[in-house]
Amino acid sequence: MCAYTACTYAIGRSGRGARQAAIAFSDPEFESMSDKSFWQSGHRPTLIMAFLYFDVAFMVWNLLGPLAPIFAKSLALTPAEKGFVVAVPTLAGAVLRLVNGFLVDRIGQKLTGTIGQVIVIAGLLVAWHFGVASMQGLIAVGIVLGFAGASFAVALPLASRWYPPQHQGKAMGIAGMGNSGTVLAAIFAPLLAKAYGWENVLGLAVVPLLVVFVAYLALVKDSPHQPPAKSTGEYVKGYFKMLGEGDAWWFILFYGVTFGGFVGLSGSLPSWYVTELAMSPVQAGYATAACVFAGSLVRPFGGALADRIGGIKTLSGVYALAAVLLVVISLAPISFWVMFPLFFAVMGTLGVGNGAVFQLVPQRFRHEIGVMTGLVGFGGGVGGFYLASSLGLAKQMTGSMSAGFLVFAVLALVALAGLTGVKKRWRTTWGAAISGVRI
Secondary structure, eight states, X not given: OOHHHHHHHHHTTSHHHHHHHHHHHOOHHHHHHTTSOTTTSSOHHHHHHHHHHHHHHHHHHTSHHHHHHHHHHHTTOOHHHHHHHHHHHHHHHHHHHHHHHHHHHHTOHHHHHHHHHHHHHHHHHHHHHHOOOSHHHHHHHHHHHHHHHTTHHHHHHHHHTTSOGGGHHHXXXXXXXXXXXXXXXXXXXXXXXXXXXXXXXXXXXXXHHHHHHHHHHHHOOOOSOOOOOOOHHHHHHHHHHHHTOHHHHHHHHHHHHHHHHHHHHHHHHHHHHHHHHOOOHHHHHHHHHHHHHHHHHTHHHHHHHHHHHOHHHHHHHHHHHHHHHHHHHHHSXXXXXXXXXXXXXXXXXXXXXXXXXXXXXHHHSTTSHHHHHHHHHHHHHHHHHHHHHHHHHHHHHHSSXXXXXXXXXXXXXXXXXXXXXXXXXXXXXXXXXXXXXXX
């Protein structure tokens, strides 16, 4: 997310912040929009297309997870290799999010999104036409899908920049619902693979991508309210400056556990259900979709809960509960009726944590929120890459994924300890200076 988008969202949370945002704009046309209702202000076609673009992009970003039990058998991959392949799109998306965050400020959101969609569509068509006959080919596909995973760095500012501060939450909420595309991948990828073969799923995925792409080109418009473009040097300098802040590293860890756990489990659960419970890929897809839906649905509630009781208190509960659930998962008897509720609960818990992290980040780094969103998002991607790959490695080395769940439980406890260590300082320094907001 760009600096302007997230900053207006963050400072728009209070009356004082809204006035500051209006002054920062110095745009009479935008100021006149602030008196209009949500649906009267902004650009409705762009908002709708931001959601649809985000939705289909997230769908293909998570395509390899539901297909993993099928292609792993076809290509004779080891559990570690399968886990690594599933994790590649997550890591690629994390890195490319930093790139997209720069491009949306340099060349605009619409053009940045167009380039990303062309790369994904072309990459999937090439993979479908020539086939994927090796692990290296799957890794290449995963890197291409990373461009889809970086779509949130385009979709959110695409919608957000059309709306005044008091409507930022609504605009970003509607566009952000596109993470439901993960559910579509979990449900439909195994069904299509069973009917047409897993490689043909890569080609079939292009159909909704093309439909949305045509509508995107026809309907999307960049907002006239754009922040001043930064040079490459200024952008890179901003990242290095933030890396010198100790608090930035804590936030990277916090999101690495919450979003990393969520996305890592999203890609790994289909394989777990197939290998541990002997479920069919289609059944595993349904079970995974339910768990992913839980994590996606509660993210806004996590932000709302953090607004009500404070982000620190909310995250403390999230890490404690997630650690307990992950330990129980690693030790519980392997039964669907035992494990499914546990996975459902831990995904919901991590979803709440995702919302809570981004209640705190704008309060601490309101003037550097664009850079921090990129860094924190990168941390989340790295966490997802680690979890998915470590679960596969644990399966290969020990015959069970339990060790991978236990290690991630330890990471949740490290995050809890870190949060406990900094909360007093946060509450008595920058937290005390924020009027009307609980941290």
